Amino acid sequence: MNSVTVRVPAKVNLQLAVGPLRDDGFHDLVNVFHAVSIFDEVTAVAETGMRVRVEGESADQVPEDADNLAIQAALALARHAGRTYGVSLVIRKSIPVAGGMAGGSADAAAALVACNELWGLGLPAEDLMEIAADLGSDVPFALLGGTAVGTGRGEQLTPLRAGGTFHWVFALADGGLSTAKVYAECDRMREAVGEKVAWPRASDPLLAALREGNAKALGAELANDLQPAAVLLRRSLARTLDAGREHGALGAVVSGSGPTCAFLAESEAHAAELALSLRGAGVARDVITAHGPVPGPTVV
Numbered sequence: 001m002n003s004v005t006v007r008v009p010a011k012v013n014l015q016l017a018v019g020p021l022r023d024d025g026f027h028d029l030v031n032v033f034h035a036v037s038i039f040d041e042v043t044a045v046a047e048t049g050m051r052v053r054v055e056g057e058s059a060d061q062v063p064e065d066a067d068n069l070a071i072q073a074a075l076a077l078a079r080h081a082g083r084t085y086g087v088s089l090v091i092r093k094s095i096p097v098a099g100g101m102a103g104g105s106a107d108a109a110a111a112l113v114a115c116n117e118l119w120g121l122g123l124p125a126e127d128l129m130e131i132a133a134d135l136g137s138d139v140p141f142a143l144l145g146g147t148a149v150g151t152g153r154g155e156q157l158t159p160l161r162a163g164g165t166f167h168w169v170f171a172l173a174d175g176g177l178s179t180a181k182v183y184a185e186c187d188r189m190r191e192a193v194g195e196k197v198a199w200p201r202a203s204d205p206l207l208a209a210l211r212e213g214n215a216k217a218l219g220a221e222l223a224n225d226l227q228p229a230a231v232l233l234r235r236s237l238a239r240t241l242d243a244g245r246e247h248g249a250l251g252a253v254v255s256g257s258g259p260t261c262a263f264l265a266e267s268e269a270h271a272a273e274l275a276l277s278l279r280g281a282g283v284a285r286d287v288i289t290a291h292g293p294v295p296g297p298t299v300v
């Protein structure tokens with residue numbers, strides 16, 4: 001085989017409970033991940049050396065050198081296998097860049113799956129998971145897909161069964177937000193009010209709503225501890241979230257470190273209607289609909 005293409009979804013965080021800052025610079029989390037139907041595609045072609053090219057949505061904002069997470073994933077996999085391998089990666093982006101939807105992590109997960117196949121390594125999922133955790137906190141979930149709760153820095157995963165399909169609307173913003181800066185702002189805001197940071201706990205009502213496939217209950221439980229920091233760094237998000245609520249979203253939340261805002265709808269038709277209203281309200285660069293949960297990286 002000299003070419004493998006993998007399709008990989010974005011994520012939204014249904015609950016992001018941020019605990020205390022650890023000595024290693026990360027925070028302990030309860031992170032309820034949910035993979036949604038916005039996909040990047042990564043094609044790996046056998047070649048000597050390693051290179052990456054990025055096409056599509058905001059491609060100019062993604063590095064095409066060793067900073068690209070997909071190339072880092074390929075290098076880490078080759079190192080793990082103890083051999084020198086070559087690959088040329090082409091990434092077709094649809095997941096918003098630096099949008100809080102783990103686009104870079106998705107590309108890294110897709111590159112692991114594609115290169116494992118291309119190089120005929122046949123490494124088991126556990127090995128890929130280990131490599132993924134070293135690449136970034138969101139990469140293990142990007143490899144898993146579906147719905148799962150992440151603890152530790154988000155890399156220790158327990159899959160969850162969702163009792164149905166949920167329909168989403170995403171409001172994309174102009175420009176991204178740095179994940180590290182949003183976490184730092186969250187710490188600063190907590191310190192400023194002398195908040196004692198509690199150990200993060202999963203929300204039982206949220207997990208019940210997920211199990212039951214109850215969109216109304218899930219909408220009411222969506223929660224993100226990074227949201228106040230993201231809104232402070234990007235004031236316009238307050239208006240975007242308000243617009244979604246005013247137009248009938250069951251729930252409105254910033255996705256991860258933002259600036260993408262996620263709105264839960266009652267049905268596919270309701271999502272289409274809500275998307276139309278949000279476009280009309282002029283509160284986003286673009287508005288797209290999607291559903292979840294969807295499976296993780298898939299060879300196409």
Ligand SMILES: C[C@](O)(CO)[C@H](O)COP(=O)(O)OP(=O)(O)OC[C@H]1O[C@@H](n2ccc(N)nc2=O)[C@H](O)[C@@H]1O
Nearest residue numbers: 025026027029136137138139153154179180183256257
């Ligand atoms: C905001 C989320 O996307 C929610 O899923 C993730 O927590 C971020 O995951 P990620 O982008 O894979 O982040 P990483 O590449 O692992 O870390 C980037 C930076 O985010 C901060 N970070 C990340 C994860 C975590 N549990 N605590 C943190 O404080 C740290 O400053 C870290 O240096």
Ligand SMILES: Nc1ncnc2c1ncn2[C@@H]1O[C@H](COP(=O)(O)OP(=O)(O)OP(=O)(O)O)[C@@H](O)[C@H]1O
Nearest residue numbers: 068069097098099100101102103104105107138179
């Ligand atoms: N393959 C990639 N796709 C997108 N960004 C990448 C990639 N590789 C490296 N990057 C860099 O990583 C930064 C963050 O990109 P990404 O799209 O993963 O952010 P994010 O969706 O906010 O991440 P998260 O939700 O995991 O915090 C970008 O600004 C870009 O410079």
